[in-house]
Amino acid sequence: MGACDRNCGLLSGAIIGAVLAILGGALIPIGDFLINKTIRKEAAIENGTIAYENWVVPGSPVFRQFFFYHVQNPSEVMNGSRPNLKQIGPYTYRMRYLPKENITQHSDYTVSYFLPNIARFEPDMSVGSENDTFTCINLAVVAAPAMYKSGLVQIFINTLIKSSNSLMLQNRTVKEILWGYVDPFLKKIPFPMERTIGAFYPYNGTTDGLYRVFNGIDDISKTALISSYKNKSTLSLWDGYCDIVNGTDGASFPPFVKKNHVLQFFSSDICRSIFGVFKEERIVKDIPVYRFVVPPAAFASPLVNPDNICFCTEKVLSRNCTSAGALDISACKEGKPVYVTLPHFLFASKDITENIEGLYPDMNEHETFLDVEPTTGFTIHFAKKLQVNLLVTPSSRIETLSKIRQPYLFPVLWLNETAIIGEDKAEMFRSKVSTPIKMLHLLEAVLIIVGAVMFLGFMVSYFICRSKKLK
Structure with a gap:
């Protein structure tokens, strides 16, 4: 392999490393966006979401x-x-x-319920x-x-x-x-x-409530915050x-x-x-x-x-x-x-x-x-x-x-x-929430580290080869 081909290969490796590092860095805001989007959907107290499933019956x-x-x-x-x-x-x-009782969704993005005491x-x-x-x-x-x-x-x-x-x-x-x-x-x-x-x-045999909380459908930052207790704030x-x-x-x-x-x-x-x-x-x-x-x-x-x-x-x-x-x-x-x-x-x-x-x-x-x-x-x-x-x-x-x-x-x-x-809920939580987030952050870190190491390694090798050629 000629010196030119070797230098081109080293530069190509450095470029690939830079691309990987940039891709890893780009994944951070993209990943955060995807996580936020998913959480905003699944954290609302609405039938069919992960939050609702864990909210109705104690997890x-x-x-x-x-x-x-x-x-x-x-x-x-x-x-x-x-x-x-x-x-x-x-x-x-x-x-x-026991599950919450008298669960009622309201038009003002709140949901009301009683907590059974037993x-x-x-x-x-x-x-x-x-x-x-x-x-x-x-x-x-x-x-x-x-x-x-x-x-x-x-x-x-x-x-x-x-x-x-x-x-x-x-x-x-x-x-x-x-x-x-x-x-x-x-x-x-x-x-x-x-x-x-x-x-x-x-x-x-009694109940605690009536509670009325924000369901988070319109504003995720208010999810589960109490709007009123026994019809009063x-x-x-x-x-x-x-x-x-x-x-x-x-x-x-x-x-x-x-x-x-x-x-x-x-x-x-x-x-x-x-x-x-x-x-x-x-x-x-x-x-x-x-x-x-x-x-x-x-x-x-x-x-x-x-x-x-x-x-x-x-x-x-x-x-x-x-x-x-x-x-x-x-x-x-x-x-x-x-x-x-x-x-x-x-x-x-x-x-x-x-x-x-x-x-x-x-x-x-x-x-x-x-x-x-x-x-x-x-x-x-x-x-x-x-x-x-x-x-x-x-x-x-x-x-x-x-x-x-x-x-x-x-x-x-x-x-x-x-x-x-519980174990069942924990496994569901790990599979749907914590493990995907962990894997995404791991991928971001691997791409940034591998890309940076490749870029530095190939660039150092390129300059070493170039200096030898000049001699």
Whole structure:
């Protein structure tokens, strides 16, 4: 082969390499365009799309693990001492495994639905049975001062409490604490009222909603965002922007999620919208995800996070709203003094934690997180963790509460609601979404790298040959 032919071959190889590199670079915007086009079509909540199929029925089983607080020093507590609690659990229930109900598409690009509430006990995933008994707070008695504020009424209530042999603490089963029992004290109240009480009563056989969310057909950036809840865009519980129903229901978010996004989601359990911030990249069942977590700022004191000032309504536990880590939700619990916190008072201020013994907050164990696939916005794995507490207040007119020294939060239980995408759904997701995207990005990288190496290699060889020829 002559020098000219050799040089031409080297130049041809360099040109081919350059073409491959340019083709790889060109595939980036073209590939992004194709991905965006496909996602915009498949992420809308419309019959026939991937999103709709995963939206109607949960893509993975949803479980709630309940951990109960057993009072180990009941006599001392009723005499004014700090409770010493022992966590017992989990007691696991399968939740939200039924399809959404009354799904209706509307002309304004929204879709409405109800979420059916149902819980099925899973003994194989629990430490005991629903009939296990604990010493716990008496929900009806402790709530009495908040429900009946008049001094004369409290004197009357005290006679009913004593005649029913009710005390500040009681022994109840898992099933009773969660789903309700007929309280002996409430049975004696001589006017019509609900006699059944429980941490989640009523639940089974009820529905959550009506939800109305944007379907994304006209604007993909609004997909799954809540338009209204129970036909309102506000809750009528809080002041200002705290009262607005923001974000999605947490099952999915608008596609193309970025790390700097703040993901808003509404939780009817805590009667408010809350938010998650990016923490880290993870892999869940070979699907790359972004993990978003609920940060301390979500429950921080208004002194730390001024945005929380409109969540401050309670005047007993913290008169000047300087406490952190607890949210008074009595307004949406018919006046019952219910507070929600993170488990074991995670991120709570000292004035809340110092009144209870036996709690051990651990961020890794008690943190709420959502693992979101960023291209589609689908939540692949999540764990929502909340603690239910009752505010205990002294009452000189109610004998069993008369020895309480100061108001404090008494933990009842905490829950871990979790789900991870099932194998069938994960395989479908990998085949239709993550693997094609991964292969496209791999092809882009291979073309750019191979093309660049070819171009540089052949060009170097060409100049070497050319320099030898000149000599």
